[in-house]
Amino acid sequence: MAHCSSCSSSSSSSSQSRGFCPFSLFLFIGSAIASVRYLKRREQSSSRKLDDDDDDDDDDDDDDVEEDRPSPFRVVFVLGGPGAGKGTQCQLLSENLGWAHLSAGDLLRAERAKADSKLADVINSNISAGRIVPSEITVELLRNAMEEMYSGENRQTKFLIDGFPRSEGNVIAWNEVVGNRANVETVLFFECPEDVLTSRLLERSKTSGRVDDTIDVIRKRFDTYKEESMPIIEMYEKDGRVKKIIADRSMEEVYKEIEAILGE
Ligand SMILES: Nc1ncnc2c1ncn2[C@@H]1O[C@H](COP(=O)(O)OP(=O)(O)O)[C@@H](O)[C@H]1O
Numbered sequence: 073m074a075h076c077s078s079c080s081s082s083s084s085s086s087s088q089s090r091g092f093c094p095f096s097l098f099l100f101i102g103s104a105i106a107s108v109r110y111l112k113r114r115e116q117s118s119s120r121k122l123d124d125d126d127d128d129d130d131d132d133d134d135d136d137v138e139e140d141r142p143s144p145f146r147v148v149f150v151l152g153g154p155g156a157g158k159g160t161q162c163q164l165l166s167e168n169l170g171w172a173h174l175s176a177g178d179l180l181r182a183e184r185a186k187a188d189s190k191l192a193d194v195i196n197s198n199i200s201a202g203r204i205v206p207s208e209i210t211v212e213l214l215r216n217a218m219e220e221m222y223s224g225e226n227r228q229t230k231f232l233i234d235g236f237p238r239s240e241g242n243v244i245a246w247n248e249v250v251g252n253r254a255n256v257e258t259v260l261f262f263e264c265p266e267d268v269l270t271s272r273l274l275e276r277s278k279t280s281g282r283v284d285d286t287i288d289v290i291r292k293r294f295d296t297y298k299e300e301s302m303p304i305i306e307m308y309e310k311d312g313r314v315k316k317i318i319a320d321r322s323m324e325e326v327y328k329e330i331e332a333i334l335g336e
Pocket residue numbers: 152153154155156157158159160161272273275276319320321322323324326
């Protein structure tokens with residue numbers, strides 16, 4: 073127990089002589105309570121579960137997002153293999169339904185392209201190798217984009233987040249940085265056979281100018297998708313938020329199905 077200097081002057085000398093100090097006991101109990109609270113908060117912040125609805129103590133001191141927003145952002149995560157048509161559909165939906173389209177890949181490529189970006193090298197090395205960029209980078213870009221769109225004229229509050237979360241690290245970082253400030257209502261999962269994905273990506277490579285639309289990197293992206301992204305989709309399937317979209321159909325058919333889901 074900590075030494076209590078006040079005891080040596082004013083506390084009961086008989087208590088002190090028996091080794092008992094009320095003030096030290098008070099300090100000890102206080103610091104024990106603080107430690108338990110700290111550990112509890114750490115545990116909550118690293119939780120993998122999105123939208124922890126019964127969160128009870130962290131709303132007041134989280135200054136990551138604006139305090140004046142009346143309700144959480146509405147979010148739909150859009151997942152599926154590379155080339156499944158996520159970007160194509162999100163673009164159409166944002167034009168027609170008023171959901172903002174935020175592509176994690178586009179945000180990373182835009183950051184990489186900035187002349188003064190300190191993150192360009194790390195983004196580039198991971199994308200070129202078909203790997204996932206460190207999650208804190210991607211989540212920070214997403215959060216900034218959401219806040220910026222909310223602060224703008226349109227006061228945007230509905231977001232289709234395309235290509236995210238793609239890994240356990242993505243989920244953890246989202247929980248820490250955005251957490252309950254967004255409500256992930258639905259996860260759209262574009263299911264499409266690998267041979268179709270490959271031919272779409274090779275076709276896209278003719279015009280995309282993307283360094284990762286080459287057959288070698290495409291194979292690595294498929295591996296990353298199976299190893300890191302599929303478990304995340306399975307996790308969301310268990311909590312009932314996944315709507316499976318058969319993506320190996322015409323753009324119009326896929327669009328109609330998603331439009332109906334978002335209109336529900
Ligand atoms: N339903 C579809 N049928 C055929 N081609 C498609 C379809 N949806 C998208 N594409 C094409 O496939 C390529 C990959 O689509 P994209 O939206 O960029 O996929 P993702 O964002 O999932 O990587 C693009 O060239 C796109 O024009």
